[in-house]
Amino acid sequence: MTSTSSAAQNTRVPDDIAQAVVLPESYGNETEITYPAFAWLRQNMPVGQAFVEGYDPLWLITKFDDIMTVEKNHSLFNATMNNPILNTQAGDTFLRSLTPDGSIRYLDALPFLDPPEHTQIKAATSNWFTPKNVAKYTERIREIAREDVEKLLSYDGECDWAADFALYYPLRVILGLFGIPQEDLGLMLKLTQDFFGANDPDEKRDDIEVSPEAAARQFQAAFADFFAYFDQFTEDRRANPKDDLMSVIANAKVDGEFLSRGIVNGSYLQVATAGHDTTSSTISAAALAMARNPDQWQKVREDHSLIPKMVDEAVRWGSPVKHFMRSASEDTVLHGVQIKKGERVMLNYPSGNRDEDYFTNANEFDLERSPNKHLGFGFGGHMCIGQHIARLEMNILFEELLPKIRKIELVGEPKPIKTNFVSSYKSLPVRFTKA
Numbered sequence: 183m184t185s186t187s188s189a190a191q192n193t194r195v196p197d198d199i200a201q202a203v204v205l206p207e208s209y210g211n212e213t214e215i216t217y218p219a220f221a222w223l224r225q226n227m228p229v230g231q232a233f234v235e236g237y238d239p240l241w242l243i244t245k246f247d248d249i250m251t252v253e254k255n256h257s258l259f260n261a262t263m264n265n266p267i268l269n270t271q272a273g274d275t276f277l278r279s280l281t282p283d284g285s286i287r288y289l290d291a292l293p294f295l296d297p298p299e300h301t302q303i304k305a306a307t308s309n310w311f312t313p314k315n316v317a318k319y320t321e322r323i324r325e326i327a328r329e330d331v332e333k334l335l336s337y338d339g340e341c342d343w344a345a346d347f348a349l350y351y352p353l354r355v356i357l358g359l360f361g362i363p364q365e366d367l368g369l370m371l372k373l374t375q376d377f378f379g380a381n382d383p384d385e386k387r388d389d390i391e392v393s394p395e396a397a398a399r400q401f402q403a404a405f406a407d408f409f410a411y412f413d414q415f416t417e418d419r420r421a422n423p424k425d426d427l428m429s430v431i432a433n434a435k436v437d438g439e440f441l442s443r444g445i446v447n448g449s450y451l452q453v454a455t456a457g458h459d460t461t462s463s464t465i466s467a468a469a470l471a472m473a474r475n476p477d478q479w480q481k482v483r484e485d486h487s488l489i490p491k492m493v494d495e496a497v498r499w500g501s502p503v504k505h506f507m508r509s510a511s512e513d514t515v516l517h518g519v520q521i522k523k524g525e526r527v528m529l530n531y532p533s534g535n536r537d538e539d540y541f542t543n544a545n546e547f548d549l550e551r552s553p554n555k556h557l558g559f560g561f562g563g564h565m566c567i568g569q570h571i572a573r574l575e576m577n578i579l580f581e582e583l584l585p586k587i588r589k590i591e592l593v594g595e596p597k598p599i600k601t602n603f604v605s606s607y608k609s610l611p612v613r614f615t616k617a
């Protein structure tokens with residue numbers, strides 16, 4: 183397939199580079215595959231069109247400034263014309279088959295909305311997510327952090343940091359804030375894995391052949407189960423509001439009316455899932471960086487005021503969210519390149535976060551990096567609503583961890599999930615020395 187716009191402008195990305203950015207398997211080895219591809223693109227083709235078999239053609243945006251331009255301009259680059267999350271053509275056809283009107287909005291949640299709807303729905307709950315409000319939960323979060331640090335110490339020197347530790351803490355925090363019973367932890371974990379982390383080729387079950395119709399039925403049944411699960415909470419929280427996030431969403435109103443059932447359940451799902459794998463991924467990225475840079479671990483142990491800097495650097499360095507997509511609402515020009523109405527652009531956050539114009543020695547983890555205005559939480563109207571919770575819970579975790587752990591060492595290969603969307607680690611084998 184060719185595109186007149188990319189052929190005329192000579193902006194066709196070489197196939198190996200296109201595959202390195204687009205295919206989920208590339209993200210199993212970012213150091214050798216995706217980061218060099220991003221560096222090549224920033225240097226040679228900051229706005230280039232990728233053609234990868236099985237995917238719609240898409241523009242890869244790799245420079246910090248260009249990502250910002252797209253993020254800031256909601257009306258020119260929308261989130262609704264196409265899937266805001268990169269999927270294969272077959273995957274998108276399947277998702278469209280789930281909606282009555284064939285639209286790609288298979289979930290009524292913020293990333294799938296544009297203004298004015300997006301602005302109204304986000305405003306209806308955003309007060310709860312402010313730094314001042316989330317700070318009220320500090321002690322509750324600290325209790326969870328203490329319990330989890332104790333559990334980590336009980337492993338007696340060696341564990342899988344990702345699978346035994348980092349996976350659970352953010353999930354327990356978000357369930358606590360939500361007001362979901364802790365015994366439903368397994369259910370929520372499954373939810374994330376089923377709906378949002380599913381493109382790791384290693385996780386695909388080749389032994390099960392299902393027809394598209396059967397797959398659609400299964401997916402819809404899973405949705406229906408979760409909607410039924412959440413509906414009971416909505417009813418309860420409207421009748422008896424509590425001091426939890428579920429009550430905030432259940433009772434949020436636009437123009438004096440409760441949010442629709444779809445938006446309420448979509449918001450629960452979105453926050454519950456977006457709220458934990460991103461954060462656990464960052465906690466693992468921080469541990470990996472600290473194992474490789476013991477002097478920096480020592481430094482932050484001696485000076486806890488560096489913890490917030492370490493956390494933000496882990497978000498930049500690890501960039502757990504690999505992309506979001508937008509579509510051009512009109513013909514436009516970005517970085518001198520013509521983009522046509524309806525064409526899709528991929529915002530490559532890990533690349534923006536390694537842009538040489540903004541970050542020196544960007545592949546290095548620098549505890550004291552300053553300035554560190556990164557794109558790990560995105561930017562503009564869709565910027566991460568949960569960033570202050572994420573920072574707070576990670577700051578608290580490291581405040582509890584640092585006095586107890588003198589040293590972290592890597593004792594095996596880190597295994598990242600192979601996904602082009604929200605990454606995490608399947609495994610991060612470490613040895614730690616108690617203080």
Ligand code: HEM
Nearest residue numbers: 292293456457460461503559560561564565566567568572
């Ligand atoms: C280190 C942890 C996290 C990272 C790196 C992260 C990153 C991101 C990014 C890159 C976006 C897209 C921004 C854009 O399109 O410009 C986003 C959106 C979002 N995040 Fe986070 N996130 C994290 C934690 C959380 C938490 C803890 C929550 C909830 C409690 C959350 C809820 C959301 C929601 C609801 C959106 C959609 C916002 C919108 O479309 O308007 N995230 N996040």
